[in-house]
Amino acid sequence: MSFIDLSKNEVQCKIVYYGPGRGGKTTNLLYLHQALTDSVRGKMVTIDTKGDRTLFFDFLPLALGQIQGLSIKIQLYTVPGQVMYNATRKLVLKGVDGIVFVADSLKVQKEKNVESLENLRQNLAEDNIDIKEIPLVLQYNKRDLGGSNIPILSVEELQEDLNKELQVSSFSGSALKGDGVFETLREISKGTVKYVSRKLLSR
Amino acid sequence: MDLVLSKESIDNIISVLDEDLLRAGADCALLVDRSGNLIVNRGDPATLDVVALAALSAANFGATAEIAKLIGEDDFALLFHKGKNENIHFSKVGKGFILITLFGKDVSLGLIRLNTARVTDTLIPILGGEQ
Numbered sequence: 001m002s003f004i005d006l007s008k009n010e011v012q013c014k015i016v017y018y019g020p021g022r023g024g025k026t027t028n029l030l031y032l033h034q035a036l037t038d039s040v041r042g043k044m045v046t047i048d049t050k051g052d053r054t055l056f057f058d059f060l061p062l063a064l065g066q067i068q069g070l071s072i073k074i075q076l077y078t079v080p081g082q083v084m085y086n087a088t089r090k091l092v093l094k095g096v097d098g099i100v101f102v103a104d105s106l107k108v109q110k111e112k113n114v115e116s117l118e119n120l121r122q123n124l125a126e127d128n129i130d131i132k133e134i135p136l137v138l139q140y141n142k143r144d145l146g147g148s149n150i151p152i153l154s155v156e157e158l159q160e161d162l163n164k165e166l167q168v169s170s171f172s173g174s175a176l177k178g179d180g181v182f183e184t185l186r187e188i189s190k191g192t193v194k195y196v197s198r199k200l201l202s203r
Numbered sequence: 204m205d206l207v208l209s210k211e212s213i214d215n216i217i218s219v220l221d222e223d224l225l226r227a228g229a230d231c232a233l234l235v236d237r238s239g240n241l242i243v244n245r246g247d248p249a250t251l252d253v254v255a256l257a258a259l260s261a262a263n264f265g266a267t268a269e270i271a272k273l274i275g276e277d278d279f280a281l282l283f284h285k286g287k288n289e290n291i292h293f294s295k296v297g298k299g300f301i302l303i304t305l306f307g308k309d310v311s312l313g314l315i316r317l318n319t320a321r322v323t324d325t326l327i328p329i330l331g332g333e334q
């Protein structure tokens with residue numbers, strides 16, 4: 001849930017990176033953390049990690065400057081993608097204002113992407129949020145593997161599997177190299193701030 | 204779902220935290236919501252990352268609530284961690300908020316408990332009552 005502090009003209013929103021295990025959610029935050037300056041980002045918190053698998057969540061707060069006189073504070077979270085951690089995912093999703101779905105381009109992950117998106121839809125529905133209402137952006141990650149000998153899904157295939165019905169913005173990217181990471185963040189932040197302020201105006 | 208607080212409400216929250224907690228000896232008092240937003244922080248958190256503390260406290264409370272369900276409780280109303288020099292006390296404010304109080308070893312837990320209960324009663328109507 002967003003919080004607006006009229007004494008500081010500040011809005012705080014929560015954006016969650018969701019998607020299948022090992023898809024690159026944590027890598028997105030790590031890239032942002034090292035690429036952004038201190039004045040924009042706060043400290044990154046990673047709790048409960050086993051190897052590089054997230055067991056609870058990662059957290060990165062950002063101060064994105066001013067939009068129409070409001071200063072924008074955004075909290076980025078990642079969920080654990082592994083199927084068995086659904087209770088934790090639900091916890092992290094609490095009060096979410098915008099979502100980045102990080103899909104894995106690896107061919108072997110085709111089904112996992114679809115399952116994870118379906119899991120997101122269900123978890124949101126349990127909190128009375130319609131996946132078609134909340135700001136959502138897709139990121140097709142690991143595009144840097146194109147041309148290697150690892151089989152990957154085409155962007156068309158990913159669109160067909162994940163975005164046929166939703167019709168939201170999507171970005172090809174490589175969280176490892178930083179491609180598409182900022183574009184994804186910019187789009188979801190814009191959408192989320194718009195969504196939050198529209199809800200405000202209709203109060 | 205979203206929370207909008209006027210300057211007046213924020214000022215009210217600040218004065219309640221200052222009077223009932225800081226003046227009673229607490230080092231720091233923070234109000235956060237259960238999705239991890241930091242609503243107000245008071246005291247001297249110079250060396251403290253309050254934004255991270257807000258996020259972690261919300262998650263901690265959420266996880267503990269799940270544990271409560273597993274053992275057939277609804278929720279735990281408060282959590283307390285005792286350190287060598289600094290103690291931290293978390294308590295629920297309505298359904299949606301958490302009050303975090305940091306205090307040193309020369310302040311009694313009983314006093315903090317008593318005052319947090321009073322603060323909670325004052326905060327609930329400011330935060331929208333229906334909580």
Ligand SMILES: Nc1nc2c(ncn2[C@@H]2O[C@H](COP(=O)(O)OP(=O)(O)OP(=O)(O)O)[C@@H](O)[C@H]2O)c(=O)[nH]1
Pocket residue numbers: 019020021022023024025026027028052053054055078079080081082141142143144145173174175176177
């Ligand atoms: N080649 C390539 N590898 C990537 C990319 N993004 C992430 N990886 C690698 O994929 C692995 C998993 O990445 P993470 O960011 O930990 O994945 P996650 O989505 O956070 O996974 P969980 O925490 O288990 O849900 C790591 O070894 C990353 O280095 C990418 O764009 N390209």
Ligand SMILES: [Mg+2]
Pocket residue numbers: 025026027052053054078079080081
């Ligand atoms: Mg991770």
